[in-house]
Amino acid sequence: MTPKGVSLNPNSRKTKFARRFIFALSRMRNPIPVSSSIEEEVRTRSHKIKIAAYLSMARAVGSRRAWSRALLFKLRTRARRHNMIIRRRSFRLKKKRIIKNDPQGEPSQTKKLRQLVPGGKTMDMCSLLEETAHYMTCLATQVKVMQTIADHFAK
Amino acid sequence: MSSRRSRSRQQTGSSRNITDEQIADLVSKLQQLIPEIRNRPSDTQVSASKVLQETCNYIRSLHREVDDLSDRLSDLLATTDTDSAQAAIIRSLLSQ
Numbered sequence: 001m002t003p004k005g006v007s008l009n010p011n012s013r014k015t016k017f018a019r020r021f022i023f024a025l026s027r028m029r030n031p032i033p034v035s036s037s038i039e040e041e042v043r044t045r046s047h048k049i050k051i052a053a054y055l056s057m058a059r060a061v062g063s064r065r066a067w068s069r070a071l072l073f074k075l076r077t078r079a080r081r082h083n084m085i086i087r088r089r090s091f092r093l094k095k096k097r098i099i100k101n102d103p104q105g106e107p108s109q110t111k112k113l114r115q116l117v118p119g120g121k122t123m124d125m126c127s128l129l130e131e132t133a134h135y136m137t138c139l140a141t142q143v144k145v146m147q148t149i150a151d152h153f154a155k
Numbered sequence: 156m157s158s159r160r161s162r163s164r165q166q167t168g169s170s171r172n173i174t175d176e177q178i179a180d181l182v183s184k185l186q187q188l189i190p191e192i193r194n195r196p197s198d199t200q201v202s203a204s205k206v207l208q209e210t211c212n213y214i215r216s217l218h219r220e221v222d223d224l225s226d227r228l229s230d231l232l233a234t235t236d237t238d239s240a241q242a243a244i245i246r247s248l249l250s251q
Contacts, residue, residue: 025228025232028232038233041233042226042229042230042233043229045229045232045233046225046226046228046229047225049225049228049229049232050221050222050225053221053224053225054221108204109204109207109208109210109211110207112211113207113210113211113214116211116214116215116218117214125174125178126174126177126178126181129178129181129182129184129185130181132185132210132214133181133184133185133188135214136185136188136189136210136213136214136217137188139214139217139218139221140217142221143217143220143221143224146221146224146225146228147224149228150224150227150228150231153228153231153232154231
């Protein structure tokens with residue numbers, strides 16, 4: 001934990017994330033408004049911002065962690081599928097994945113944790129706990145940076 | 156398929172004694188990261204299931220915060236156009 005006033009490492013995860021996220025935000029300028037209400041515009045943009053935040057964080061972490069790899073994969077396939085739907089207007093095949101809990105005496109909360117951490121469904125217990133710890137710290141950084149940006153804009 | 160599962164169960168059953176300590180170690184590491192448990196004055200050992208429960212709650216609350224913040228940012232972006240100057244300002248703010 002660096003105290004305030006001390007310069008942060010320019011290559012830190014936090015700075016990398018901030019750079020990517022701000023860049024993504026700056027690209028989200030108001031295009032010619034589509035024929036949808038303003039609230040819908042705000043909502044779709046909010047969704048885009050959320051995706052950009054997770055994407056920026058996953059990219060800042062890189063492929064060193066299983067959760068970032070899983071998250072990048074999920075977002076990319078989702079984006080690809082989204083583009084196909086916009087173009088073709090074909091119906092979506094939603095595959096509901098049934099998670100079978102291996103009855104190995106894992107605590108019941110493990111199942112919920114696996115659903116929360118990206119890629120957690122196929123990890124063993126040790127990796128799951130490690131990835132959870134890393135994921136938690138990255139999420140906290142993400143929230144802090146987003147808070148800083150929002151406070152700055154609110155001024 | 157069932158044979159594969161029983162085989163894996165046997166494998167982890169034999170190695171579970173070795174990794175129990177590792178798991179306890181990782182759980183205590185998680186314990187330190189969760190602010191709710193970290194700020195508690197008592198230093199008594201928290202049960203593993205409680206740590207996992209609090210971890211789930213913490214991650215869920217973080218997800219919710221991201222949702223709220225992106226809503227907020229979307230509102231703010233509508234009113235103030237971002238230009239590169241502001242981006243530079245923010246970057247310098249964060250690098251302080």
